[in-house]
Amino acid sequence: MLQIIRPAPQTSVVWPGVPLIWDPDNPLAVFSKYPWARHGFNKSLGYRIGMAHYDGDKFKYFSIHSTRCHGAVDVFGSACSACTKATVKVEHLKELAKQSTERLNFRYQSHDQLVQGHQAKNKIIDNKKLVVTYNYSCRFMS
Numbered sequence: 001m002l003q004i005i006r007p008a009p010q011t012s013v014v015w016p017g018v019p020l021i022w023d024p025d026n027p028l029a030v031f032s033k034y035p036w037a038r039h040g041f042n043k044s045l046g047y048r049i050g051m052a053h054y055d056g057d058k059f060k061y062f063s064i065h066s067t068r069c070h071g072a073v074d075v076f077g078s079a080c081s082a083c084t085k086a087t088v089k090v091e092h093l094k095e096l097a098k099q100s101t102e103r104l105n106f107r108y109q110s111h112d113q114l115v116q117g118h119q120a121k122n123k124i125i126d127n128k129k130l131v132v133t134y135n136y137s138c139r140f141m142s
Contacts, residue, residue, distance in 0.1 A: 017050040017063030018083045020090060027059055032111045035093060041107075045093075047086035064090070 023029035038045055050063035065071070066082035097110055106114065 017065045017069075018079055018087055019053070020049070020062040020064045022090075022094070027061060030062065033097060035097060035108055035110045035113075038093070038108060046089050047083075 020030065020034075021027075022034050039049070044067055046068075047064045047066050050065050052062055053060045064083070064086055066080070066086045068082040069080055096104060096108065097113070104113065106117065109117070
């Protein structure tokens, strides 16, 4: 007896991930305001960056996937609970990104925070140079 085995119909579709919307008004802000360096540490953030999504030639957002996600959704297209929970971690990073550079370790700062910190340090150095130069020249005038 010959029996034909057919594959079961697919009950899931590939999940593209949850959108990483760092700044809804400026989608490109993710490049300078997101703390990219945090992905280089041994401790996982609980998610990874997926694909970049575009509207024509215009960047819209990156998608993120939980490290516990299996890459599929149900037939209704809803996100798995692991990917949904990853958005809470992104919100926590947004709060950390709003902290002043003096309170946050430089390894966790975004590009913009690092630039602001360097500008502040350079200003302090320039002020110290002026004070030293002023005191040095006054000593010879008297």
